[in-house]
Amino acid sequence: MEKDVITTSTSMVSLPELFSQTTFAVLDCIHAAKAVIAQTKNFERFSNFMEKITLILKELSKSNANDSESLRNGLAILNVEVKVVKQLADECGTRNKVYLLINCRKILKQLENSTKEISQALKFIPLASLDDLRTINKVTRLCKDLVEAEYSPCTGETTILEKIESGLRERNVDRCFVNDLFVLIAERIGIPSEHLAMKKELEELKADIRGSKPRISMTEARRMEQIIELLEMGDVMASSEEKAKRYQLERDSLGTQPFLALQSFYCPITMDIMVDPVEISSGRTFERSAIERWFADGNKVCPSTSIQLDSLVLQPNKTLRQTIEEWKYRNKMITIVSIKPKLKPNDGQEVLQSLSELQDLCTERELHREWVTFEGYIPILIGLLRVKNGEIRTQALAILCLLAGDSHENRERIAKEDYALESIVKSVARQIKESKLAIELLLQLSRSSALRDAIGSIQGCIFLVVTMLSSDDAQASRASRELLDNLSFLDQTVIEMAKANFFKPLLHLLSWGPDNVRLLMAKTLSEIEFTDHHKLSLVKDGGALGPLLQLLSHDNLGMKTVAVKALKNLSSLPQNGLQMIKEGALGPLFDILYRHSLSSPSLREQVAVVIMHLAKSTNAPASDDEQISLLESDEDIFKLFSLISFTGPDIQRNILEAFCAMCQSSSGPDIRAKLRQLPAVQVLVQLCEINNQTVRVRTSAVKLFYCLTVDGDDISFQDHVGQRCIQTLLKIINSSTDEEEISAAMGIISNLPNTIQITQWLLDSGALDTIFSFITDGNRNTSNKKLGIEDAARALRRFTVSTNKEWQRKVAEAGFIQVLVQLLVSGTSLTKHYAAISLKQFSESSASMSQPLKKTRAFICCFAASETGCQVHQGICTVESSFCILEANAVDPLVRTLEDGDLGAREASLDALLTLIDNERLQSGCKVLDKVNAIPPIIKLLSSTSNNLQEKALGALERIFRLPEMKQRYATLAQMPIVDITQRGSSGMKSMAAKVLAQLNVLGEQSSYF
Template sequence: MVKDMISSTSLVPVSELLSQTVIATFDTVHAAKEVLIQKENFQEFSTYLEKIKFILKELLGLNLDDSKSLENAVEILNREIKVAKQLTLECRTRSKVYLLINCRNVVKVLEGSTKEIGRALTLIPLAALDVSLGLKDQVSQLSKDMLNAEYRAAAMEEDILAKIQLGIEERNTDRAYANNLLDHISKAVGISTEQSELKKEIEELKREREDATMSNGLADATQMEQVIALLEKADATCPEEKEKEYFRKRNSLGGRKPLEPLQSFYCPITLAVMVDPVETSSCRTFERSAIEKWYAEGNNLCPLTMIPVNTSVLKPNKTLRQSIEEWKNRNTIITVATIKPILQAGEEQEMLQSLCKLQDICIEKELHRDWVTMEEYIPVLIGLLNAKNREIRMKALFILFMLAKDSEDNKERIAKVDKALESIVRSLARQIGESKLALQLLLELSRSIIVRDSIGTVQGYVLLLVAILGSDDIEAAKDAEELLENLSVLDQNVILMAKASHFKPLIRLLSSGPENVRMIMAETLSEIELTDHNKLSIFEDGALSPLLQLLSNGDLQMKKVAVKALLHLSNLPQNGLRMIREGAVGPLFELLYCHSLSSATLREQVAATIMHLAISTTLQEADQEQVFLLESEEDIFKLFSLISLTGPDIQKSILITFHAMCQSPSRFDIRMKLRQLSAVQVLVQLCEVNNHTVRTNAVKLFHCLAEDGDDRTFLEHVGQRCIETLLRIIETSNDAEEIAAAMGIITNLPKETRLNQWLVDAGAIQTIFTCLTDGTKNTFHNRQVIENAVGALCRFTISTNQEWQKRVAETGIIPVLVQLLVSGTASTRQNAAISLKQFSESSSSLSRPMKKHGIFHCCLATPDTGCPVHLGICTVDSSFCILEANALEPLIRMLGESNPGSCEASLDAILTLIDSERQGGSEVLAEANAILPIIKLLSSSSDRLQEKTLIALERIFQLEQLKKKYGNSAQMPLVEIAQKKNSHMKSLAAKVLAQLNELGKQSSYFG
């Protein structure tokens, strides 16, 4: 090459060649100073050239001979400076992004030229030339410096190249990654970040791809393709091209179904499709995390071949990874294309499943969200915001939020869909989860200047945001405040005023605004998430009166929004009472009884509102003010008769309404009137329906009527079939409240032999035992189940039917009852004591007599010891002896309780151990320290308890030793009874005092 150049220019004199080289050097210096990339490197290079230019000018001033060695040196120098000039010119004219991507090669070429020029300087025959020593030293030093010169790409450039390489290796398809990378590139090369400028740079880069080499091949065409593919993911890329590429791929797949993964895609260790496949030294491929864990656990054998492997060798299987990604993308494209028709015309459950699938796809990759946008999903998702199903609306909002967050274009697409912003604002007024999603979506949309103005035109949204500002949800309040601040089209004074007065602007519009505005405000109140404090303040600020006016409006749609708002606000009991006071009951019942009303939903909401009003009458405040929902028997009859004429939702509301009224101050009147209306007959029928909610509320109301009902009503309507139904509910229901109510009905049924026998025949005893022993949890309703079950048991433990007693005892229930004396509620303990008392009443007749032994038996064996009370052989199962059951101690402990009913029941059980004919029971009580607790009952506030205590002491003091030991303790309470109580009680007290020989000592006992 050098020889060719020399021969071609050998006719040119050296002086002229030197002049050409000086000019080329000058041009190269000028060009190097204008290069915008690698500035520091080109600056250093131009400094070298400035020095060369000086040296060459010095040589031109000499009288040079045409020596061959000088000619060769100048020729090489001229050639290398031209190469450097070409490099600088290309770095000024080619794509800045292209040059950045190839910065390492640019640096390499520049460094090579510098060294070649330095080497050419060493060839100048300075010794043969008449030059100064100083010039010789300059040439020598410059040559040395250039030969040692090293150039490096800037740290920022190296960082960008690393990001590019990582993106290519990871096959990163994330738009955010590409946008971030392009932003770094624009800063590094000094180009504008405007999308139009960035788009222009990418287009230039594509043109560079046509000629992917510089002067000596700086870029590889394949690499260029990869870089362009990566940067094309950025927003600056022409969307039409992206869409064209997507549909090209999608259409090439046709209408195929997703493919199953190939066997090679599965990791042999995890058996799942691999994400980061790596190859080991055994040439087997595994998921990186799985094989690393295998090695970390100390294994140095291949998991498949079990041959030793080099654990430090893990080579990424890029080909397999690419195949897996292509398979995933293929299937995702097919899925995205096939979901949309289901969302447009599918069944509700199918739509929800498809939305879940679409949401997962959108979450997985940003690229997938691009595909969703290209498939025109945005109008479909906007349409779903009007769906009845709340879950469908929430899924649609979340997906729209992800799409809006991706790009400005998507924000504008969403806002351009007809009624899109109105639909989003409507969700803003719904329950808190949906409201927060709608708020986040609106906030994201407001970050677009174009969309921001459109949001400001949606009616009523400001008031909704103000309402959210006052919510307990701090995050939602912050988002609402930021959204209000973003909406610069609004008068800030209006916003501040709205914040300060909170709901007052909304209520003012509700009261006096145009009809369409009033409807929007009522709908807002019906759907917005409100705290109890908010609900209370809304009524206090005057919302009830205009809502009642809307309720009486002739327009059906007005009635609907008014009822919906009243329903939403009435579930606060204080508001319910206010509605009753201000006359809401009449219009509501008028709508409920309007059978010609076309809207079933409206009647259901009316019934639910009436239910809220009924619940409010259980407040103490209602009792004090004598606030009633229904007063006349006619009103009660009309409402209850609807149960047989309506669907499950209204039935449920009416049943809860009556159940609430049965807890209200007028509950006894309500219960009596219901029984007169044969409500029991209807409730018996409803206990058999399949609708669980209706059945449960029917059972609960039935229980209320049974608590203080008359025997005649229940004997008339409760038959064997009803008994079997109640037991089936107890045995099969998963609702503890329903089980407790059904068991409560059985507890309160008349104690009639035929009913009891039906219960026994239907297996009630075993059912009760299961309720008492089946590992129930310590919750209120489970405690109610136990309490009612023990109450129901009392009807089967009566001493007049020892056959039933035996059947109960055979279940092993007596020890359970003893345990309940300790752990049960007051009512449970009382009924457990009653059952034990009834069992104990049979113990004397069931206790087996002691065997009589021969004359020599006493000499040969230890005498048998029988029961000290029943004087025979007693067991828990055979004679139901409460001593054998260890019930005495807990029964005595119950004597000290504050509840008179529990004390009386325990005393009754204890009294079964003593009578006038047997002294052993009293001695047993004395040994168990029961006498003093019994004496203390003389001071009870219950006359019945005092009376039974007097009877007990009369029996106990028949034993002289007990009279002496405890007589003094009983004396003063007995004297007080003898002085203050009625004649019957005085007589009983006198008998006991006579036993204590105290009657004759005092003359004033009966004064």
């Protein structure tokens, strides 16, 4: 039947077209086979076969082979089979990697079958009709190769498959077995062998299997389910926290004494506890190795009963084996717990014995090491590194090495303990056995990239490790070299210098050598990528700064240049920058910057970078203690800022960055005030507006402009900020890709003077659309974006003032009210503060904007339901027409914000809610507040640390408690906080509190107690 279908389909096309179709299918298959990520070598071998077939097809199409049914059938079968392989290759490119690994034998079997079918297809070609002997030989040889082709998994895959089969066959429930299996799988498929990556891969495997069930047999589906059950026994599905919790539950369920072994655990032959119990035909159980020896000696009877055995078959006693394993499991856990109290440094012998026992347990199984970690041994072991007894320190290091080798988390646990790294480094300088283990432990820790800086920065660490390179112990020497290599943050030149103890002679030559040598030494300091530790050592302890500052005044331009480059290299560390300022580096640097005749443009650019570094160092915490500032006088500020107008973009940008840093330092307010007295704002506005200005200069100008607006007065900006400047800032927000620049531009807009003219310019320039797009853009979620949203919410306040309902209408129609409500839910505390202010300003207008209900004539009322109005405003309210916060569903978020940790957000939200009970809306507004459970949070505000918030809450409650039903419901809750105010509040608040207590019938109306 199949042959008939093929014949019918091929008879409809010409032979050249059939050749073309088949060749295209083969090429398509080759492309798919080369793209697979699983079984690449096997598919590559198949591709090689297919490439030979394309050559044969090409030669056949040119040879004018006779058109025959046999040839057509061969080409048709080839066409079908290569499409089957292409589909298989496509699946290998899309399916889960673990699934492909587990099923690799099945995949390769399918590939092998298709290869043999293709061989059969080639045999349909009528070779006798061909004239070209070479083509006949190629086809014949290829057919033979295809028939003999075999595809097999690699050694690593075979190991994994055998381990899986072993786990399924033996029902091995040992988590270590499965964890080891996971490590092999992770290495094979090329993913990290860590919890999250493996968990994700396992979840994808489960999803893949679920999707495959309709297409596979029940037997195969059950096998895959068993594999999943096996893999889920490992730790990959549990995080470290979950495993620790599970351990704690198991530990708490056990007692403090080990469980005694049952008699059935002992082998009757050896009298030892069995490891592999097997049952013989008499029904008795023995240790496998013991009973095998018994039978090997020619015995045919049961060792226990002397009964003649009818069979020598051994049946594994899996139930007993699992029971023994469980007994060992529980006792090992109890033992690990019981060792902990014995590790006291005051009894050396007992501590040594306990550590030896603990080390044996850790060596025995990975699971035991996990328990040791969860039991909190790491801090104890670190503490033992500081005892005098060297044997104790050595054994503690040995156990820590075992724990550090298990996981990245353990390495971090070790490193974060107080003085852990310092103690380990000290052990490097001790006896060889202890030193070797200390180096090994540091090597283990250095495999976590996050710890490398910390290791390298320990005083004397590099020196001690370098000394171990020449150790007589080959293992210690090899570990030391690997440790230095792992500290990849060190430039190789620095490592070599450290190995040769080269820093001291380098600095000596820099100070006292001839000029050509000093030039070379300074060049070395300028080009090497030092670690922060080395940079600090060179300046603080090495004395590199003095000689470099001397070179700044050298007549030779090349000497100046390398000195500046070295200072640039060292000044990137804030501590060094502060030291340079204190040692007078600014004088010679400014001389080079200001005196064009003494320098080149490139040198002045390097100097500008150093000055920028020094300016940033004034923001370091140490600068606050010493009150260090970069520029002291108005003249210094003027001279440096004036360079912005007369230099190239690189110098401009670095000077702008320097002023940004100074504006944010402890002397920032003075710097900002002095800059505003200069034409700084005018210069910055021009830099922002010039179209051909480089983006990096513009970014720095915008950031400095923002700094000057933070605490400036309106007069500083009104003369220079016009509609063109506003349009430029909005354009930056809309088009820039720099988050800092966008955030700064939004900050400037929020800080602009709150005048009618500027607000109108903003509206005319499309500021509302820009702000709306900025806030609602979900693609940005950085810290700068959050700051920008805070500024955007702050800027919105100017458009929502209740004195200008036309502005309010434009904001409402742009959809901002719902955005403000969302900001109340998901914004920062400051964003919530500003959003609540805008909503309060909107709500202040709602009463006058609400449309009165239409009066309905009596006879119509009989036939139509009456129109209901807003619960508070008693008219027709919508978000866009009356700005009603009830219609905007803002009341619930405002109530939740009352309990926000930020006092400003609480106060603004309270102000917004209180607009609902203004004047005649008291009763209807209180009903709404009561319905959303807003009154208890208002009562809680009576205990706030803010006097202003307390006073507002008290005033609100005075109005609320005018209503008898409110008083009856909340009097008990409010009474004690109000009494507390009468004791501790200000005089004005005491009087108000007394009045409210009188409302609650706690005091008489005429009481003068307070």
